[in-house]
Amino acid sequence: MMKWRTALIFCWITFVTNVFAAGSGDVVLKHKDWSFNGPFGTLDKAAMQRGFQAYREICASCHSLDYIAFRNLSDLGYSEAEIKAFASEYEVEDGPNDDGEMFMRPGIAADRFPAPYPNEAAARAGNGGAYPPDLSLITKARANGPDYLYSLLTSYKEPPSDKDVPDGMYYNAAYPGNLIAMPQPIYGEDVTYADGSPADVSSISSDLVYFLTWTAEPSIEKRKRTGVKVMIFLLIMVGMSYGAMKFIWADVKKV
Amino acid sequence: MSTNKFSNPVVRWIDHRLPIFSFMDHELNEYPTPKNLNYFWNFGSLAGISLVIMIVTGIVLAMSYTPHVDHAFQSVERIMRDVNHGWLIRYIHMNGASFFFIVVFIHIFRGLYYGSYKAPRELLWILGVLILLLMMATAFMGYVLPWGQMSFWGATVITNLFSAIPLVGDSIVTMLWGGFSVDNPTLNRFFALHYLMPFLIVGVVILHLVALHRFGSNNPIGIDPSGPQDTVPFHPYYTIKDFFGLSVFLSLFAAAIFFFPNFMGHPDNYIPANPMQTPAHIVPEWYFLPFYAILRAVPDKLGGVLAMFGAIAVLFILPWLDRSPIRSGNFRPIFRIFFWVFAADCVALGYLGGMPAEGIYVVLSRVATAWYFLHFLVILPLLSVIETPKPLPQSLSKSVLGGTAMVGAASAVKEKI
């Protein structure tokens, strides 16, 4: 009896791990120990600020960030004044005004990040036919998102001699199929961090992972913090209801 | 109708005119329940609570959700980001569906092992299978609502299946779609139906419970209680046991919600639906995988659809396929082996449903599908005839005395209360 059950549980676990591991395909992922991993995980604000800078200075010329408004940046530890300053660096279209005209004005905290292209067709036209996806949700929209993003950004390599790389395509060991239309975005020292942190390819990529993990799920830290409290409550409830059950059943004769 | 068992005069006054308190007292308090139920009997109440959780979180989500192809994905992201505790509500609803299915699958396998589908509980069982069908339809339509890549392509693949039906197939598909492809009208009608169906489930659950309370719960030994010494009042004995089970269930559920909320989902559903771009693998939610495997195991489209629905249809007639008068698998040595083989077969089907339909997986899917139907259509009827059961105990309270095997088994309508 017991043996059957163990076997069944074993099958089930194998099944579950297989199904969910599927999809990673032929690529090799680099696994990193992110601070947001695990039940007690937290986001690293300094890294997120650096990642934000890297996004603005490197990625924002091709990729939008539709789900993030300037006001959300307070999560990264920016003050209201700093947020206003970031926003006012952008010109956004507003309107129509009383004359029915659209007009440009400096950004305010409530505005969302302006996209680099007005629409998908323009984005494709600017990138040789390929579409640079919105990055807001990217770490949730790929299996093992954070590791995948880090690997993607750090795996541009010389192609093996037998691999044909067509014009406008680049060899990337982490991208499914290994041929991606995005040119290598980070070479190292692409940004100068105010806090003097290293700006090699790996550091910038890792900072971007922190930033984009937050954009994908701004509530991630709150979720885990709430979770720990809820688990403590529930485990106490398990213990108490078990005790109460044993107490109530004590007078029932065993069958 | 005596109302004097209630001390509160208001309760007495009401109960005399509307015996709602007597009803509750009778069905939830004194309701005699076998005293030997094991933890597998916790899953019925857990299923009921899951249903309530889904309805409550679903209604709250509907307050901020927009069923339009241009806004659905965004509106879900707004719930995740801008609605107070929206992320929590959505993660509960999302993972709740998976946990609901886990609970109901265990509940069904409990019934399969302990023969809970046998007389006099055939209708109870049939209502249960009906609930399963309604749940599947509800979950399928719900998964379409966030309008991600898997929502769209899952809906496209599954609705297309109906075109296999001869003559009317294409018209059915057009009706499901509300047009000529999965599009805004599809999303709108799926939302309307997804809102409606859980309430149909509530209706069937009520019938399920009425049928349950007619003869009471089956139990691990599978013979009827022979008198009050074999039962305990539902309250406090099973209310506290169900509460303990609920605590354990909620702990596991909360661990998923707070620590791995997307583990059971597919990353592609965080990409907005794009009719121009097919995902590399289209896979349904995990709880549909065994059925998906059966669908793909049959080389013919109509055949596959029939096999998939047949896999559920056999459950409806199960009480007439397994004619053995012994309910509990504990007393059926051969049945027991086949039960576990069948369980492993279902797990295997689930695994195969998640694999690409090529090479060895196709062969294995066919074997597993064949075994699924063989189990119900050949093995169970055969076992009812050839198997010699172990001796049954004389009553729930007494241990095995040896000798006669059939005491109290079978369909003798229990006279109680």
Ligand code: HEM
């Ligand atoms: C929304 C889904 C469902 C709810 C809320 C529900 C609820 C319940 C409850 C509260 C019980 C009594 C407690 C117990 O014996 O575990 C029960 C018993 C039962 N259910 Fe369900 N159920 C559901 C789905 C199903 C399904 C899908 C099936 C079978 C295909 C099923 C078959 C049965 C049977 C046969 C019993 C009697 C079990 C016995 O006494 O041994 N139920 N159900």
